[in-house]
Amino acid sequence: MNLLPRFGTIGPGDLLVSNFNNQANLQGTGSTIVRIVPSSKPVVFFQGGPGLGLSTALGVLQAGFVLVGSVPTTDGTFATIKAGSLLILNRTGNIAAQWTPALAKIDGPWDLTIFDQGNTAKVFVSNVLNGTVVRLDVGISENGVNLKGATQIASGFPFRGDPAALVVGPTGLAYDPQRDVLYVASTVDNAVFAVFGAGTTNHDGGKGVVIYADNAHLHGPLGLALGPNGDLFTANGDAINSDPNQPSEIVEFTPQGRFVAQLSVDPAQGGAFGLAFSQIRDDFVHFAAVDDNVPNITDWHLHVDDAGR
Template identity: 40%
Template sequence: MITVLHPHEVPKRRPWRRLRRSLVVTMATLTLGTGTAFAAGGGHGHGRQPFLGPLHTVSPVASTVPANGDNNPYGTVVVPQTIGDLHKGNVLVSNFNNSLIQQGTGTTIVQVSPNGQVSQFAQIDPADLPGPCPGGVGLTTALSVLPHGWVVVGSLPTGDGDPAHAQAGCLLVLDSHGTVRTTFSGDGINGPWDMTSVSKGDRAELFVTNVLNGTVAGGGNVVNEGTVLRIDLRLRGDDPPMRKSTTVIGSGFAQKTDPAALVIGPTGVGLGRDGTLYVADTLNSRIAAIPRALTRHSTAGIGKDVSVGGLLNGPLGMAIAPNGNILTVNGGDGNIVETTPRGVQVASRQLDSSGSPPGAGALFGLAVGPDRRSVYFVDNATNFLNVLH
């Protein structure tokens, strides 16, 4: 059965965030029996079928809880090539909480195979780091794999799970065997929250969102100081990547500390084919665009509006679909949303319906599968890696 929802009948947003909303999808929305919602006519303007259209089934892959009990999976990335202890096609997942469910204290990265085999890739000792990481270790959604098997993961540490004790943290650089070889800290890194990367030859660029600029001092009030950094690296084979320069390419994003979520601010980032960086502006239920992200030498502020409100409800993790559209997962309702670069929300599907309100705060990292026809995502309500296929 197909149910037609007119714009004024779009379900009201749950009170997970007291956010600014504005509806940008003014066309009818079709809800299919598979649970996937489509904005009528949205995909045809680009001549593309929505990526989420053929995806109907959510299947659990494996628990992401390692032996030490770390939980709250955040970062998600597919391993591109086999090297060292990394195996092509497996998924790395970083944990944000320790076994006591204290946020900003997780120290483990697990590796999950498509058939559900799980191994611990790394357990990071905050007392045994090769470089500075102010505050210690609390792994975040920021997780990337670079050539030669270098794994970069963000740390926003609290020590005890209290937002008031959050510190700047760093980016930790691990080799293909899970050993931390160097750290990147300072020079704008302040609560690295999410990240994407691109590499070519002996160069790589990290795009990192930061959420602690003024948030702790703000005491839970919204502070418009969130940033996006481009960190240019030189790749050196068996030697750890070297940080060459850091450029603030986005600034002024809304952020705040929160007792339930620790901190809320700009989260997912994804690089489009034309060099535009898309940013999930979580507090404003907005996708922003930073043009010329690979080459710009100054900030684009909060970027250009791509899409605001509508099906977006506190977007967190982000990935770019094979058709070039933007995939985001909502913190407010457990849905995944597909948006075109022109801002049309063409599809949505519920991935998590647990809790009250359903799916609130359950979804963070997501990554397109190697088959380019599926999406891996973590669900921290169940501490599982799942796949939509």
């Protein structure tokens, strides 16, 4: 899920949501990205071929290009899961490029986050089929997105097939460019790690450092976002350390590992999934979160002072 910036033909305030399941609810077979427009019906932004399995590795560049990960299966089971690829779409929803595992060092691109500097960007991708994180350094022009280099910067995160979630492993990523720290939600570890020097290193730093491990409030963290107040927000998928008394929780915590608050988005387990922040202006933000059980999306329009409450 990604809230769009004010660039490209996709309008400001629009929300993009990738579909991992198809209409028959088979995991790893979804092939569409839906554009959600305020006060209007959802429309399809991208329609790919069958069986793509578009993951939460979804991001939008200032130039209007959309990056999305594909982790396909043929029958919705872990037995047929494939390494997938990263698709680069132009602002009209057509494929401009496709980055393969050999080119981009990806293996099940499960989630991503982007540090966009206009003509260049750093794209961090978590890989659910080998437990690594890679940094993709890219150049950007009106004509396309050029992959300049791929560096594995973290590894050792546990991953495995799961009968309910299909596969679990490193998922949500959030990058703080001021500190050059990448935060990684490791679902199987039930913890969030910090990888220091993520934007500049040329070496694999392993799993980094645990900054938040809280069995009372973490229940298989998936999506991860850095809020405007400097806190981190994660969506509990309930596949790990589940608690029926705390279903589908979004948890807020500080980068120093202090629990702040939590919010349930569904009375049943397994609903919390993707989440995203987008700045509207200096004092207001959008905060959007998926309830995968219904499914639906809630988009809060928050004053910055209230974004962490």
